[in-house]
């Protein structure tokens with residue numbers, strides 16, 4: 306549905322125009338965020354996206370949308386996702402190949418939750434090399450496993466935007482409702498202590514080698530620190 310711009314305050318419109326002009330002068334950036342479930346990648350992504358004019362591609366969000374829409378791809382991915390296992394490399398590589406060509410990714414992208422295996426990383430590198438591009442930085446969000454259980458089991462998500470809240474650490478203004486849209490928040494089916502164990506095991510065994518694969522581009526972040534402090538470390542890493 307087209308947006309009625311007459312409803313948008315002039316200062317908001319001017320701010321958006323200024324932002325788009327500033328974006329024209331920013332260098333391209335292709336960034337990977339790596340970290341276990343609940344490490345804060347999703348929380349930090351909107352700031353990075355806005356600051357560097359990038360698109361945010363979270364394979365978990367894309368897959369959940371496909372599951373909700375009951376597409377053939379979603380039906381194929383659902384079983385692995387419910388079990389906390391990884392879906393096939395071909396599915397996620399296909400999703401990323403298509404998504405990175407969208408106009409909103411013209412200045413580059415933030416990959417969140419991808420690549421999760423070395424096979425995915427190599428396929429990503431090949432895909433970018435064919436376009437004369439490459440990954441600039443890999444941000445490694447380090448959080449001790451013991452802290453993640455409380456972060457993940459208390460999480461509430463707005464499915465439309467991927468915005469996440471925490472019932473104790475970052476509650477929405479009104480319980481159960483997204484601050485921006487007023488739409489209901491949901492609990493992810495895989496955000497429970499049992500499935501988290503499988504997801505952490507998959508992370509440590511399959512994703513840790515991805516960090517080694519990109520060793521020269523990796524910046525390690527202490528992601529158990531307060532949000533603003535993590536944001537400052539990210540800003541310094543991407544400056």
Ligand code: AMP
Pocket residue numbers: 342364365366368385386387389390391392393394397417418419420421422425495504
């Ligand atoms: P996330 O939202 O990143 O925690 O992902 C949720 C689930 O989606 C994971 O537990 C996997 O089942 C699946 N998934 C997301 N990204 C990938 C990926 N790059 N490779 C394989 N499976 C993925």
